[in-house]
Amino acid sequence: MKPSARPLRASLAWIGHTRSAPRLLADVVTSFEDSDDFLLAPNAFDFDFYVVQLAQRGVRGIDLVRLIRRRSPAGIVALGDAAQNDFVAALDSGADMVLPPDAPTDHLVAAIAAVRRRLHTPSTGTPRPWTLLEAHAALQAPDGTQIPLSESDLAIMGCFADAEGGKVERRVLMERLWGTDTEHGSTENALHATVYRLRKRIEQAGQALVPVHAVARVGYEFRAPLVRA
Numbered sequence: 001m002k003p004s005a006r007p008l009r010a011s012l013a014w015i016g017h018t019r020s021a022p023r024l025l026a027d028v029v030t031s032f033e034d035s036d037d038f039l040l041a042p043n044a045f046d047f048d049f050y051v052v053q054l055a056q057r058g059v060r061g062i063d064l065v066r067l068i069r070r071r072s073p074a075g076i077v078a079l080g081d082a083a084q085n086d087f088v089a090a091l092d093s094g095a096d097m098v099l100p101p102d103a104p105t106d107h108l109v110a111a112i113a114a115v116r117r118r119l120h121t122p123s124t125g126t127p128r129p130w131t132l133l134e135a136h137a138a139l140q141a142p143d144g145t146q147i148p149l150s151e152s153d154l155a156i157m158g159c160f161a162d163a164e165g166g167k168v169e170r171r172v173l174m175e176r177l178w179g180t181d182t183e184h185g186s187t188e189n190a191l192h193a194t195v196y197r198l199r200k201r202i203e204q205a206g207q208a209l210v211p212v213h214a215v216a217r218v219g220y221e222f223r224a225p226l227v228r229a
Contacts, residue, residue, distance in 0.1 A: 159172055
């Protein structure tokens with residue numbers, strides 16, 4: 001009797017229109033018609049796993065894999081045609097595994113499980129944390145790079161440090177930035193723009209992974225060790 005792989009106990013984004021997402025891949029599967037549909041989603045980079053069909057409308061599948069990898073440490077399985085040289089290009093762009101577009105569902109489930117095991121295997125060393133240097137208005141990345149922070153950036157990072165790895169509600173961030181006497185609708189948009197600028201600042205400093213993530217219906221969180229100095 002052939003053993004069956006268990007579905008992923010996490011959230012998975014299935015991106016592409018040439019094949020529908022098998023329902024048994026994960027506990028929560030969100031399907032996106034194409035890369036444009038995916039990129040317009042407010043939680044696009046907050047999934048635990050991604051399956052990307054390389055034959056994409058909108059942004060090319062290879063470019064989408066590269067973009068996801070820049071924004072998230074999550075596992076990525078690409079579905080591509082070896083005859084089109086997709087295999088090497090997808091792996092070079094950040095995919096963890098590449099399967100044929102018509103791979104059976106049990107192959108997909110097994111591949112996702114294998115990638116998740118590898119991602120969650122404990123390393124022998126302790127990763128260096130990000131360090132908030134409030135006296136210098138800077139954020140130090142694990143590789144030692146110091147990223148200058150604006151006053152707004154510093155306020156947001158201070159909230160993340162206070163949370164000690166937990167989620168920070170939008171209300172808390174808005175009050176830290178603009179006080180309690182603010183108009184909710186306008187500050188929601190301003191908060192989104194402020195967090196976006198912080199993410200871009202970290203990206204432009206050469207960091208491949210940006211730990212600042214949106215949390216649906218809650219706020220934001222910093223998904224990496226963060227300490228004050």
